[in-house]
Amino acid sequence: xxxxxxxKQTQEAERSVFLNRxxxxxxxxxxxxxxxxxxxxxxxxxxxDALSLRSVNxxxxxxxxxxxxxxxxxxxxEVIAENKPKFQLEMIPEQVNQLDNSLLSLTDLGxxxxxxxxxxxxxxxxxxxxxxIVVKRNLNEREIAILANNRxxxxxxxxxxxxxxxxxxxxxxxxxxxxxxSISKSDYERFDPSFYTGKEQIGKSAIExxxxxxxxxxxxxxxxxxxxxxxxxxxxxxxxFSTGNDIILTLNSELQRTAYESMSGKKGSVxxxxxxxxxxxxxxxxxxxxxxxxxxxxxxAEFDKLNSDKKRxxxxxxxxxxxxxxxxxxxxxxxxxxxxxxxxSEYYHTCExxxxxxxxxxxFGDWSTHGSVNTKRAIQASCDVYFYESAVxxxxxxxxxxxxxxxxxxxxxxxxxxxxNGVVPNKEWKKNNxxxxxxxxxxxxxxxxxxxxxxxxxxxxxxxAYATSIIANKGYAYKPHIxxxxxxxxxxxxxxxxxxxxxxxxxxxxxxxDIVFDGMNAVVNEQRGTAYGVxxxxxxxxxxxxxxxxxxxxxxxxxxxxxxxxxxxxxxGFAPINNPEIVIAVIVENGGGGRVAxxxxxxxxxxxxxxxxxxxxxxxx
Amino acid sequence: xxxxxxxxxLMIAVLLASGVSAIAIFSASNSSENFLMSHLVSIGLSIxxxxxxxxxxxxxxxxxxxxxxxxxxxxLIAVFFYGETxxxxxxxxxxxxxxxxxxxxxxxxxxxxxxxIASGSIPLNNINIVASLILVxxxxxxxxxxxxxxxxxxxxxxxLVIIFLSGIKKRYLFSAITLFLGCLxxxxxxxxxxxxxxxLTFLDPESDPLGxxxxxxxxxxxxxxxxxxxxxxxxxxxxxxxFLPERTTDFIFSILAEEFGLIGVLFIISIYLFIVGRxxxxxxxxxxxFSRLAASSISLTFFIYVFVNIGMTSGLLPVVGVPxxxxxxxxTSSLTLMASLGILMSLHTHKRxxxx
Numbered sequence: 001x002x003x004x005x006x007x008k009q010t011q012e013a014e015r016s017v018f019l020n021r022x023x024x025x026x027x028x029x030x031x032x033x034x035x036x037x038x039x040x041x042x043x044x045x046x047x048x049d050a051l052s053l054r055s056v057n058x059x060x061x062x063x064x065x066x067x068x069x070x071x072x073x074x075x076x077x078e079v080i081a082e083n084k085p086k087f088q089l090e091m092i093p094e095q096v097n098q099l100d101n102s103l104l105s106l107t108d109l110g111x112x113x114x115x116x117x118x119x120x121x122x123x124x125x126x127x128x129x130x131x132x133i134v135v136k137r138n139l140n141e142r143e144i145a146i147l148a149n150n151r152x153x154x155x156x157x158x159x160x161x162x163x164x165x166x167x168x169x170x171x172x173x174x175x176x177x178x179x180x181x182s183i184s185k186s187d188y189e190r191f192d193p194s195f196y197t198g199k200e201q202i203g204k205s206a207i208e209x210x211x212x213x214x215x216x217x218x219x220x221x222x223x224x225x226x227x228x229x230x231x232x233x234x235x236x237x238x239x240x241f242s243t244g245n246d247i248i249l250t251l252n253s254e255l256q257r258t259a260y261e262s263m264s265g266k267k268g269s270v271x272x273x274x275x276x277x278x279x280x281x282x283x284x285x286x287x288x289x290x291x292x293x294x295x296x297x298x299x300x301a302e303f304d305k306l307n308s309d310k311k312r313x314x315x316x317x318x319x320x321x322x323x324x325x326x327x328x329x330x331x332x333x334x335x336x337x338x339x340x341x342x343x344x345s346e347y348y349h350t351c352e353x354x355x356x357x358x359x360x361x362x363x364f365g366d367w368s369t370h371g372s373v374n375t376k377r378a379i380q381a382s383c384d385v386y387f388y389e390s391a392v393x394x395x396x397x398x399x400x401x402x403x404x405x406x407x408x409x410x411x412x413x414x415x416x417x418x419x420x421n422g423v424v425p426n427k428e429w430k431k432n433n434x435x436x437x438x439x440x441x442x443x444x445x446x447x448x449x450x451x452x453x454x455x456x457x458x459x460x461x462x463x464x465a466y467a468t469s470i471i472a473n474k475g476y477a478y479k480p481h482i483x484x485x486x487x488x489x490x491x492x493x494x495x496x497x498x499x500x501x502x503x504x505x506x507x508x509x510x511x512x513x514d515i516v517f518d519g520m521n522a523v524v525n526e527q528r529g530t531a532y533g534v535x536x537x538x539x540x541x542x543x544x545x546x547x548x549x550x551x552x553x554x555x556x557x558x559x560x561x562x563x564x565x566x567x568x569x570x571x572x573g574f575a576p577i578n579n580p581e582i583v584i585a586v587i588v589e590n591g592g593g594g595r596v597a598x599x600x601x602x603x604x605x606x607x608x609x610x611x612x613x614x615x616x617x618x619x620x621x
Numbered sequence: 622x623x624x625x626x627x628x629x630x631l632m633i634a635v636l637l638a639s640g641v642s643a644i645a646i647f648s649a650s651n652s653s654e655n656f657l658m659s660h661l662v663s664i665g666l667s668i669x670x671x672x673x674x675x676x677x678x679x680x681x682x683x684x685x686x687x688x689x690x691x692x693x694x695x696x697l698i699a700v701f702f703y704g705e706t707x708x709x710x711x712x713x714x715x716x717x718x719x720x721x722x723x724x725x726x727x728x729x730x731x732x733x734x735x736x737x738i739a740s741g742s743i744p745l746n747n748i749n750i751v752a753s754l755i756l757v758x759x760x761x762x763x764x765x766x767x768x769x770x771x772x773x774x775x776x777x778x779x780x781l782v783i784i785f786l787s788g789i790k791k792r793y794l795f796s797a798i799t800l801f802l803g804c805l806x807x808x809x810x811x812x813x814x815x816x817x818x819x820x821l822t823f824l825d826p827e828s829d830p831l832g833x834x835x836x837x838x839x840x841x842x843x844x845x846x847x848x849x850x851x852x853x854x855x856x857x858x859x860x861x862x863x864f865l866p867e868r869t870t871d872f873i874f875s876i877l878a879e880e881f882g883l884i885g886v887l888f889i890i891s892i893y894l895f896i897v898g899r900x901x902x903x904x905x906x907x908x909x910x911f912s913r914l915a916a917s918s919i920s921l922t923f924f925i926y927v928f929v930n931i932g933m934t935s936g937l938l939p940v941v942g943v944p945x946x947x948x949x950x951x952x953t954s955s956l957t958l959m960a961s962l963g964i965l966m967s968l969h970t971h972k973r974x975x976x977x
Contacts, residue, residue, distance in 0.1 A: 006742065014743050017788035018913055022901060025786070025921055032928050033894060037887070039935045043845040044883040051845025055879075058842065059858045227862040 060236070061224045064197035067217025068163055070244030072177060072207065074253045075279075075484055080173050081208070084166035086296070087139040087159050089147060094129040095156030105153050109146050111136060132160075138296055165201065165208075165295040169253065171288035172260045175316040176251065176280075176416070176482065178206030179291035195219065201295065206316070207249065207482060210415050214486055217244035248485040250279035258608040259284045262601040267589040268568075269317040269461040272605055275469035275574065275583050277499040278478030280414070282605070283462070285317040319419040322458040323587055326546030327382045327530075327594070328572045329403065329453035331471060331516045334375050335505075336402040337390040338512040345515055348372045355388040357444060364388055364448050367547075379519025382530045382545065384452050391451025396442060399450060400426035405504050406467035407477075408459055414480045422463050425456035454549060465585035468572040471520075472542075472580035474513045475505040520544055521577055531571070531599040541606055542580075543573030545594030566590040569597025575606055582609050626675045626970035628903070631962060634896045635671065638947035639664045641877070641889055646950055648855050649868040649876045656869075660950055667959035674963025678971045679912050682964060683739075686732035690756075693729045696722035697763040704767075709815065712767045723764045723772045724953045728961055730757070730776050731918035734783040739911035744788035753784050768813050771941035775929070779922040783914045823939030836872070839864050840934045843875040851882030869950040871942055874934045890931075893946070896962075897924040903969040912968040919961045926958075 006014075043051065072081035089111070096102055103120060106112045112120070112135070120135060127133055139147070139159065147159060165180040167173060180201035187202050191212060196202070197219045203209040220241030225234040259270035263286045272282040289306060298306070306314060315321065337343045353369035366384040370377070378386035391399060403409070409424035423429070427442040434440045449455040459467070462480065469477045478499040486495040520542035523529040530545040548568045569591040574580040584602050591597030643661060650656035696714060700722055704711040712721045734756055741749055757780030764773040785794065809817065826834035826841075843859035852858070857879035859865045868876050878886050900920025907913045923946055930945040932938035944951050946958050 010742055014910055017743055018786060018910075018917075019905065021786045021788060022905060022917060025782075025917070026901065029894075029897060029921075029924055032924075033890070036928060036931050036935070036937070037890065039937050040844065040878070040883060040886060040931075043841060043935055044847055044878065044886075045849065047845045048848040051842050052848065054842045055846035055859055055864075058839075058864050059862050225858075225862070228864045233862060 059225055059227075061226045061232075063222045063224055064199075065220035065222060065241050066163075066197045066200040067219050067241035068243045069165070069200070069217065070215040070246045070487075070489070072215070073246065073248045074251045074256070075248065075281075076253065077248070078253045079168055080177055080249065080251075080253075082166050082168065083163040085161040086137070086164045087144055087161050088137045089135040089139060089143075089157060090132045090160045091135050091157045092129075092132050093124045093127065093156070097155055099124060102154055102157065105150070106135070109150060111143055111146065132158075162199075165292065167291045167295075169256075170290055170292065172253075172256055172284065173251070174288045174291045175285040175318065176206055176283045177249075177291065178208035178210075179204055180208060180295040182297075191216075206416055207247075210417060211247055211483060214247060215244045217489075218242045243489050245489050246487040247483060248487065249482050250274075250281065250484040251283070251482065252281045252612070254612055255282040255605060255608055256284060258282075258604055259601070260286065260288070262604045263588070266591055266597075267311055267317075268587045268591065268598075269321055270584070270586050270601060270605065271318050271461045271465040272582055272584045272609075273465050273469060273480055275472040275477065275580050278469070278480045279484065279499070280480055280482045281582065281609075283318045283482070285315070285321070287311050287313040289313045316416075316418070317587070317589075318461045319414065319416055320460065321587070321589075322420050322422055322460055323568055323570070323589075324455070324457055324548035325408075325453040325459040325464060326548035326568070326570055327384075327452055328464060328544050328546035328570050328585075329408075329457070330379055330382060330387055331520055331544050332403060332406050332467065333387055333390060333394075333399065333451060334379055334519065335471075335508060335512055335516050336399065337394060338375060338515060339402075339508055340394060340398065342390055342393045343375055345375060345511070348374050349378075349386050349389060351383050351385040353385070355385045355448065357392075357448065360445055364445075375515050376519040376522060377528075379516065379544065380522035380526060380529045382523075387451040388448045391447050392444065394451075396426050396447040396450060399447070400424050400429075403457075406470050407502075407504065408457075408463055408467055412462055412466045412480050414462060415482055419462070420460050422460055423456055423458040425450065430456070453546065461585050461587050464570070464572050464587075465583050468574055468585060469580075469583045470504050471516065472574040472583055474510075475508060476501055476503045478502070517542055517577060520573070524573070530595050534595065534599040535603050535606070539606070540576040541573055542575070542577050543571060543599070543602065545599055546570035546572070547593040547595075550590065563590050566592055569594040569599075571598035571602045573602050573606070575609070581613070582606070625672065626967060627672065628675075628899070628966040628969050630899050631896065631966055634892055634899070635668065635947060635959070635962060638889075638892050638896075639668070641892070642873075642948040642950075644854065645873050645877050645948055646869055648857070648880060649860055649873055649950075651861060651863075652855060663950070663952060663955065667955045670956050671959040671963035671966070674960045675966035675970065677967055679909075679915075679968050682732050682915070682967065683736050683911050686729065686736045689725070689729040690733040690760075693722055693726045694760060694763075696725070697760055700767065701763060709813075710767055710769060712769055720953055721772075723760075723767070723769060723776065724957045726760055726764070726776050727772075727779065727922075727957045728964070730760070730779045731783065731915050731922065731961070732964075734780045735911050735914035735918060738783060738787050738914060739909065743910070744790070745784065750784065750789060750793070753780070757781055757784070768816065769942075770812065770816050771929070771943045774941070775922065775925060775943065778925055779918050782921050783918045786914060786917055819941070820939045823936070826936065836866055836940055837933075837936050839866065840872050840875040841936050843872075844878040844935055847879040847882045847885075849883050851878070851880045851885055854880050856880060870944055871930070871940070871949065872934055873949045874931055874945050877948075878934075889948070890927075893924070893927045897921070897927075900965055903965060907968060916965055916968045919965050923958075923962075 068083050071079060074080055103117045107114060107117060123133055144159060181204040183196055183198060183202045195216055195218055203212040218241060221239040222235055223237035224232045225236055227233055255272055259282045263270060263284060266286055269285045270282060273280050350372045351366060351370035353366050354363035356363045370381050370383040373383045373386055403424045408422055410421055411419045430442050431440045446455050450457055466477060466480055478501050481497060483497045523531050524535050524539055524541045524543045526532060531543055535541060548570060550565055550567060569588040571586045571594050574583040584605050586598040586601045588597035642664060646660045647657045700711060700714045705713040705715060705719065707713060712723060713719050714722060734753055737753060737756060757777055761773050761777040764776060822834050826837040828834060830838055839859060843865050857876060859879050860868050860876045865872055865875055877889060897920050900916060904913045904916035904920060907916055926943060926946045929938060929943045933940050944954055
């Protein structure tokens with residue numbers, strides 16, 4: 001080689017230069033090698049714990065599994081609310097080959113509209129590509145069949161099921177049981193977020209909301225090993241969810257249905273309760289709505305339509321509808337007048353069809369001229385003049401104090417939210433509720449009409465039913481409630497909601513009660529009774545009709561009055577007269593008088609109750 | 622002569638590294654047997670190339686080096702005008718098969734510079750220094766423009782290291798380093814935005830953890846979470862669950878670190894140090910200047926490969942796309958690397974046969 005021509009000396013010199021540099025290079029190698037090894041020791045020993053934690057965080061995901069919600073039953077174990085699987089089309093964008101084509105074939109199949117495609121494409125852009133997107137909710141059977149047949153066209157699409165709330169009795173229980181909806185921010189303020197995964201629905205109203213904490217379960221958890229795209233590779237740990245507790249309500253579906261059917265086409269409310277324990281047997285408000293549809297999710301347009309409906313289907317009239325009680329307060333005022341010594345059983349008053357006050361130019365009219373009536377007859381025939389006179393003698397303060405003993409003017413504390421107070425007016429009330437000084441004065445004429453439950457006086461159907469149960473029990477009652485029992489899912493234990501007795505009027509003389517009971521019995525069973533003929537002969541029922549004026553009018557009657565100005569018809573009653581088992585309050589808005597509008601509804605309720613009565617006794621034992 | 626020219630110590634080290642490679646590749650490919658098979662074939666071809674390369678004499682390599690260099694230059698110029706562009710870089714040329722001429726230069730560069738310098742004497746005079754620099758920088762510039770920063774730096778290194786070993790004066794060396802540092806702002810402007818981004822990312826990977834910094838962060842997590850003893854073969858979550866990108870090629874070291882821990886990677890580093898040490902020993906023991914320079918250039922360049930790759934996977938250097946020698950999956954690059962080790966064997970096993 002070339003080197004051969006070099007001298008030995010040159011070769012030696014070259015060798016020494018080269019060796020010199022090789023030694024230098026070897027040091028450089030040791031230095032750089034040492035640098036690398038120190039770096040690796042730093043990462044793999046000193047920083048190892050921190051980096052190991054980051055590697056674990058990379059791969060572990062915790063996923064919550066929503067828990068099925070507890071069921072709701074009526075007192076006879078008829079299902080009121082249940083969970084039903086609903087099917088929806090979902091898609092994982094990263095698994096779809098050609099999004100445009102797939103979506104187009106979905107329109108061709110009639111599953112999606114062109115507009116929906118645009119919003120879906122937008123959501124795909126904003127979403128993680130490995131996360132599932134809901135393409136279409138609430139698939140019907142035909143759509144499921146179409147999708148199943150075209151599975152090959154739709155790679156990356158899948159039909160998934162989720163549990164939704166279903167109310168098999170539809171509109172009948174809507175107001176009292178309520179409905180479900182997506183969890184909102186304000187829901188999380190009231191309910192502990194740790195009980196929700198965010199995917200389930202939450203009780204939005206009535207019983208579903210009141211007993212949300214009992215009905216909901218506790219979600220389960222899954223620890224998952226995921227890859228870089230978030231795809232689940234393995235399940236590491238699983239805590240099972242616990243299903244929510246079932247609840248049994250005091251409601252009786254047969255009475256509930258009867259009430260709903262009897263009120264069909266009307267506006268108003270029916271409340272039936274058991275005076276022996278405060279259990280609500282039926283509570284309806286009409287018109288109603290379909291709670292299943294709301295729970296599935298209405299479109300904005302559908303919701304707006306429901307919300308702006310003049311008949312207010314979403315409004316629970318039974319607890320929030322406030323009506324002038326009209327003549328239904330007469331049994332209570334009669335009891336007051338007897339107790340205060342204003343009248344006695346032998347006191348007869350002659351009704352000439354009107355009542356005059358000094359300094360009032362116009363008389364207070366009666367709906368009829370009743371002639372000579374005592375307390376019993378005044379109740380029976382609903383004589384206004386008799387009560388005008390008693391009211392004046394009693395004075396508004398004593399009257400209001402006595403009516404409040406029937407729990408009027410304040411909440412019954414039933415286990416439903418948004419209950420209204422009603423109004424039992426007196427001088428102080430008027431002072432507090434009117435702005436102008438002039439209107440704050442109490443006038444004697446206002447006392448007069450308060451004597452027949454008109455004027456400022458207001459009560460909810462539930463308040464009337466509760467007051468009636470105080471009459472039925474002769475002075476005491478049980479707090480009205482809808483929850484009867486809770487079935488604890490984990491232990492199998494059954495908790496019973498114990499009724500709470502409240503005493504209201506325990507010092508009233510027995511004979512005064514008898515007079516009022518006689519009067520209320522006569523309403524139903526004796527000629528000239530305002531509900532006579534509506535019920536079968538000799539019914540073991542006590543009742544009282546009421547007609548409250550929506551608009552003051554001069555003897556205009558019949559069909560020429562516009563519907564929204566017609567009187568509200570009311571009826572309160574209980575049965576059997578000795579040891580009452582059921583109390584009923586009925587209000588029919590703009591339905592005309594209590595006799596024509598409300599009493600027939602009550603009659604159907606009572607007869608239904610008698611028909612199922614034996615069973616009712618069996619059930620409670 | 623019927624005997625095969627093979628250096629047994631180097632051969633054993635290469636086989637050990639190939640075994641490690643097979644284990645790592647199987648794990649990095651999520652236990653794909655097909656992938657492993659094709660890799661084993663590629664290792665086999667590379668070893669064959671090494672053995673074949675070892676059979677030619679050093680004289681042969683010295684003689685063909687100018688032609689090889691010339692062919693490389695022509696191909697690089699051809700790439701400049703007719704090359705295939707993939708991922709914004711024009712590195713490939715199609716001459717029947719598609720390949721990167723820069724890979725061939727990894728062999729040609731040490732040979733041509735060693736030949737040129739050995740044809741004179743060392744220490745070098747100024748003219749020889751300038752001529753050698755031109756030999757080195759001409760192809761380097763072409764590769765740098767492709768752009769391929771990593772390869773151009775490594776190829777430049779393989780040539781420059783010979784000039785260094787040839788006893789260039791220390792003040793030239795220092796002025797060259799000063800000049801280089803002085804030119805850095807200019808170089809910064811000439812490199813591509815994506816290359817700038819790589820350097821910025823290297824300086825602060827956490828600034829963009831899901832974008833540019835992702836590779837380096839995930840690689841550091843993989844290495845660090847391996848700890849002393851590793852998570853066990855096929856049990857590394859960073860690799861098995863795809864968090865680590867490019868893990869069969871540039872980031873295979875992270876797989877090994879994650880699954881075999883510090884103990885495992887020290888074993889691998891010791892294989893590399895053995896190969897480099899053996900190479901330098903071959904260089905020292907060579908009788909002629911060409912063999913010395915070529916052997917030491919091949920060995921030191923091999924070390925720089927290892928240093929740059931481990932340095933970049935552990936976050937010590939910017940990500941420049943240099944594979945881990947003998948272990949990363951890679952067709953031509955592993956082929957040329959093994960061939961250069963074959964030349965190393967040739968320089969060692971043929972020396973006694975050269976007539977004096």
